[in-house]
Amino acid sequence: MSKVILVTGSSKGLGLAIAKELAKNGFSVILNGRDGASLQNAFTQLPSQEKHSLFCHDLTKEDAIEALDAFLKAHAISLYGVVHNLGGKVKDDVQPLHVKTLQASMRLNVEVGIEINNRMIPRMIAQGGGKIVHIGSSAAFNGNASPAYAISKGALHTYVKNSARYYAKENIMMCAVVPSILEHEGSEWSAKRMNEPQKYETRKAQMPLGRFAMPEEIAPYVSALFSIESMQATGSIIALEGGV
Numbered sequence: 001m002s003k004v005i006l007v008t009g010s011s012k013g014l015g016l017a018i019a020k021e022l023a024k025n026g027f028s029v030i031l032n033g034r035d036g037a038s039l040q041n042a043f044t045q046l047p048s049q050e051k052h053s054l055f056c057h058d059l060t061k062e063d064a065i066e067a068l069d070a071f072l073k074a075h076a077i078s079l080y081g082v083v084h085n086l087g088g089k090v091k092d093d094v095q096p097l098h099v100k101t102l103q104a105s106m107r108l109n110v111e112v113g114i115e116i117n118n119r120m121i122p123r124m125i126a127q128g129g130g131k132i133v134h135i136g137s138s139a140a141f142n143g144n145a146s147p148a149y150a151i152s153k154g155a156l157h158t159y160v161k162n163s164a165r166y167y168a169k170e171n172i173m174m175c176a177v178v179p180s181i182l183e184h185e186g187s188e189w190s191a192k193r194m195n196e197p198q199k200y201e202t203r204k205a206q207m208p209l210g211r212f213a214m215p216e217e218i219a220p221y222v223s224a225l226f227s228i229e230s231m232q233a234t235g236s237i238i239a240l241e242g243g244v
């Protein structure tokens with residue numbers, strides 16, 4: 001039986017690239033997103049489709065954790081791991097920052113992951129262990145992004161360091177993988193290339209590689225964290241920033 005890994009927010013972008021890489025390396029993946037048609041399209045891009053499944057649900061909704069639980073029970077799935085890829089910028093995320101905007105950002109970027117972990121980790125411990133990778137952001141290091149987004153990712157990195165210590169002896173490996181700006185179809189910076197070309201070119205010129213990262217350059221590192229039999233990455237905030 002393949003080990004099963006839930007990848008949140010995985011119908012496109014980095015989440016889909018991670019899901020494809022995990023599937024290529026023999027894991028079963030659960031894809032997640034809100035739009036059924038996009039999820040189906042993503043599903044067709046996975047090798048060995050019979051091993052994988054789809055969980056179509058808005059994870060920021062109150063009922064999400066119960067819906068996820070019902071899905072796992074209905075499919076008799078025990079999770080080996082989770083990639084908390086879900087995250088991003090919420091609307092009105094500008095200075096001066098309103099508390100309601102920060103709350104929405106914290107829900108999307110931090111709380112959803114904590115809720116899933118709180119439900120899944122005790123089961124992983126009962127099974128002998130598991131692995132959890134959160135996708136952070138270089139915005140947490142440099143603050144050079146929308147305010148609520150940068151603050152939320154900073155909180156996420158600290159949550160990872162704190163929780164990894166707590167669960168280490170229970171054989172739970174928890175870490176964060178931290179990309180800098182990603183460019184892919186539909187990404188924020190890909191839209192800026194069209195709508196704010198000057199801003200796009202200026203930012204791109206600041207990147208040591210002279211370009212932004214592609215999801216396919218980050219995904220193999222995430223997959224390796226599940227393949228390598230080691231606990232040594234636990235608590236690590238693994239920066240993959242292309243020299244930034």
Ligand SMILES: NC(=O)c1ccc[n+]([C@@H]2O[C@H](COP(=O)([O-])OP(=O)(O)OC[C@H]3O[C@@H](n4cnc5c(N)ncnc54)[C@H](OP(=O)(O)O)[C@@H]3O)[C@@H](O)[C@H]2O)c1
Pocket residue numbers: 008009010011012013014015032033034035038057058059060084085086087088089135136137138178179180181182183186187188189
């Ligand atoms: N893009 C960057 O420059 C960048 C840089 C550093 C770090 N990151 C981090 O990398 C991760 C992935 O970013 P990305 O740019 O690949 O994201 P993305 O292209 O915006 O994709 C987001 C994915 O999440 C799904 N999704 C959105 N809201 C959801 C919800 N409420 N419930 C369930 N699924 C939802 C989307 O599908 P639906 O819309 O159909 O739901 C989609 O599959 C995020 O954590 C982000 O913060 C991104």
